[in-house]
Amino acid sequence: MEKKTLPGSIRKNIQIDSEVTIVQKHHQQSGELTEGFVKKILTSSPTHPHGIKVMLDTGEVGRVKEVFVED
Template sequence: MSDGTKRSNVKIGQLVHIVQKHHQRTGELTEGLVKRILTKSPNHPHGIKVMLDSGEVGRVKEIIPEDYD
């Protein structure tokens, strides 16, 4: 799985796992499609912040490959 700390790895429409702000303690992941990339810098140590199609916002923990079942 690709690294979610590099902005260049994150693409709109990609399937990702994010951790939302209120789930940072538990590390609970939310799966969804990237709608918007919110982080402006090329890298972020905690993951690139994105908004999913569902409207949820969080930092990318892992990028799910397209051929992943």
């Protein structure tokens, strides 16, 4: 089963337990991605140009670049 992705800049694409890739603040220059599952959504606005800020179940915080959805 192939996974599709949705943009991480739209809040309605992201739910608790969504599988996502994020860029943590200290990795913004390198663009290094961290994959995980959303524990908490930290951005309250419906969109954000750099990605919705979330906390992963591991405690890491960053802006969502992609949201994985099962096809």
